[in-house]
Amino acid sequence: MLTPSGLVARAVTGIVVYVILHLLGFRAYMTMLSGTSPTGEPCTYIDSVKMVAYLLSYLFAIAAAPILLIAAAVLALLQRKFISRDDH
Amino acid sequence: MRRLFLMLLALLVGAAIWLPSLHFFFGRNMRNYVAEGTLPPKTRAIAARHLKFWQDKGARERELAQMRVINPEWDLMGRMFVVLALGNMACREPDKETEYLTVVDAIIEDTLRLEREKGVFYFLMPYAQDMPFVGKPPRSLFLDGEIALMVAARRLVEEKPDYKPLLDDRIETIIARMEKSRALAGESYPNECWLFCNTVAIAAIKLSDVLDGPRHEDFIRRWLDIAKRELLEPQTGLLYSTYTVDGGELEGPEGSSIWMAAHCLKLVDEEFARDQYQRAKKELGRSLLGFGYAREWPESYKGPIDVDSGPVIPGLGISPGSSGLALLGASAFHDTEFLRGLLTSLRFAGFPLERDGRLRFCASNQVGDAVVLYAMVFGPLWDKAQALEGKR
Numbered sequence: 270m271l272t273p274s275g276l277v278a279r280a281v282t283g284i285v286v287y288v289i290l291h292l293l294g295f296r297a298y299m300t301m302l303s304g305t306s307p308t309g310e311p312c313t314y315i316d317s318v319k320m321v322a323y324l325l326s327y328l329f330a331i332a333a334a335p336i337l338l339i340a341a342a343v344l345a346l347l348q349r350k351f352i353s354r355d356d357h
Numbered sequence: 358m359r360r361l362f363l364m365l366l367a368l369l370v371g372a373a374i375w376l377p378s379l380h381f382f383f384g385r386n387m388r389n390y391v392a393e394g395t396l397p398p399k400t401r402a403i404a405a406r407h408l409k410f411w412q413d414k415g416a417r418e419r420e421l422a423q424m425r426v427i428n429p430e431w432d433l434m435g436r437m438f439v440v441l442a443l444g445n446m447a448c449r450e451p452d453k454e455t456e457y458l459t460v461v462d463a464i465i466e467d468t469l470r471l472e473r474e475k476g477v478f479y480f481l482m483p484y485a486q487d488m489p490f491v492g493k494p495p496r497s498l499f500l501d502g503e504i505a506l507m508v509a510a511r512r513l514v515e516e517k518p519d520y521k522p523l524l525d526d527r528i529e530t531i532i533a534r535m536e537k538s539r540a541l542a543g544e545s546y547p548n549e550c551w552l553f554c555n556t557v558a559i560a561a562i563k564l565s566d567v568l569d570g571p572r573h574e575d576f577i578r579r580w581l582d583i584a585k586r587e588l589l590e591p592q593t594g595l596l597y598s599t600y601t602v603d604g605g606e607l608e609g610p611e612g613s614s615i616w617m618a619a620h621c622l623k624l625v626d627e628e629f630a631r632d633q634y635q636r637a638k639k640e641l642g643r644s645l646l647g648f649g650y651a652r653e654w655p656e657s658y659k660g661p662i663d664v665d666s667g668p669v670i671p672g673l674g675i676s677p678g679s680s681g682l683a684l685l686g687a688s689a690f691h692d693t694e695f696l697r698g699l700l701t702s703l704r705f706a707g708f709p710l711e712r713d714g715r716l717r718f719c720a721s722n723q724v725g726d727a728v729v730l731y732a733m734v735f736g737p738l739w740d741k742a743q744a745l746e747g748k749r
Binding site for chain 1 (some may be wrong): 363367370372375423426708719721743
């Protein structure tokens, strides 16, 4: 976790999860935010899970993942400057 | 410990770089949304969603049924906003006027049919029947005003002779009921007069005058005098959102009312309307890292959260209802910067989904999408009304 590669791995994983959920059509379940069923049928528990999963993955991919990627680059520079070989 | 500190520092730098930059990705290509002449591509896709909605009876009834469970008012409001949008679109694209007016007429006829068959309470929330209306027999200005505005807008695009007596009758009914009130206030619910509904009615009355001759100028002038004298909340100078038939305050200035009201008042008193918009923007309009939004209540006023405001995000006071209608306010008053911020937020948090050339915002519903469409195409109908009045 405390390494640049760890940050990159987490960011990329989150983005991949988001892309998969998006391609699976989970975005349509966001209509439940306004009380509208995406299927026209009454909403189920699984529909709610899909909505929450998409929402969280979206927020991670859009807001958190880029921060992690930038932080990975910054961390790499900082570690090169402040962490000596003996600290590894 | 040092590693942890460096990690936190790196994360802080990452956040400091990314978060203020995020809005650039959602604020690009605003010209795809805001119409300057003909419809830009994304607005055309939003319009396509609504045109399909009104052509597909089964899907429409399913979606309306779900929306009506939360608030039956949204059914009527969605109709009104689509009619107003299509009216503006017909002005922008005269070659498509017949197509748009066919849908407008279908909406109006269906609304009138429902009013006849289901009665005055069909589009109202259940509490409308908890107490008797002050006026007898019970009539809701919400219903009368929005129907009148739809009919007037249609006639403004292109005259339909059958609709003249329909509009005349509705306008006279509205005015007769409002005249019974010391404050010229029409009830939407028992002894509850909504600014939203009263200003929609005033706009309809004005359009009626533009179409058929200035018969109600004195009434409009008196309404404005009373509004400026008695219906302004002292601290903000904004109009109350709800008041009694006698003009007593029920609720203070509210986002999900004032943006629409200011836009309606443009037709009758441009200076007052602009003042209300600017005050609303000062009290309610906000921006965070390039994302615009609107509060439901001013910071100086603690109002309730209701179905129209939508779930309000605590701390920031972000109201989806107010933010959506703020789009209309910003468009109506040519506030490009605020409009850009609001559109940026819509594209980020509205979850646009485009399929088969039709665009909807998943976090919204039919009435919310209708407000967006109207805001994007607003302009020509009000301009036409003002031009016709100027010619007289």
